[in-house]
Amino acid sequence: GRFARHPTFRFVAFNTLMRSQARARSKFFVKQHDGTREPLTREQLIQALEHSDDPEAQALINSITRHAVSIRGTRPFWNRKRQDLEAYAYSLGCPGAFITFSPADLHWRSLYQHMPRYGEWLRASEPERMALSRYLLRQNPHIAAFHFYRRYCFFRDIVLRKKFNVTDYWDRYEWQGRGSPHNHGLYWMKDSPAADMEDEAARDIFARTWGFH
Incomplete structure (x- = not known):
């Protein structure tokens, strides 16, 4: 078809697929406490996002991390496949x-x-x-x-x-x-x-x- 023959469409489609998988398989984590305060609540997080210029709010936002599971073709994906192969050999x-x-x-x-x-x-x-x-x-x-x-x-x-x-x-x-x-x-x-x-x-x-x- 026309799209399959296009010289760059396949790369656009692949990029779109990878981005979609990254969004679908990613989760955000927030450090609940640093030893000096109580566990974080939903209301505190919303307030920090609404007042992001505040230094304390900025520190809270910086404690948010994103983690994604293994996506096909990435280095973690092939590391897992290598581990599978090693398990086969053992x-x-x-x-x-x-x-x-x-x-x-x-x-x-x-x-x-x-x-x-x-x-x-x-x-x-x-x-x-x-x-x-x-x-x-x-x-x-x-x-x-x-x-x-x-x-x-x-x-x-x-x-x-x-x-x-x-x-x-x-x-x-x-x-x-x-x-x-x-x-x-x-x-x-x-x-x-x-x-x-x-x-x-x-x-x-x-x-x-x-x-x-």
């Missing part, structure tokens, strides 16, 4: 594999059949197709991102889970400078060889298993 042990998935988003026919000018893309020569692919990716980043997400989910659930007996996983998405997504993930697999580099037999089993695949 509970499940060393994962069987670390895998990065990157899209061939300049070549995937399955992607461009969902974009405008697909017929032109099919008929184009290789140099023309590459130029058109770059243009279509810039114009339709939402289609490219969702297509990569769906392909990854299908590959994870149909291929990885069944072929390698994946029992648990932890992953995250990142975007390159030109907007191309990729996925980093840790995968725990039933009966996967341990990555024990101190034991020669374990190294041999590990190399043979993953060398075969």
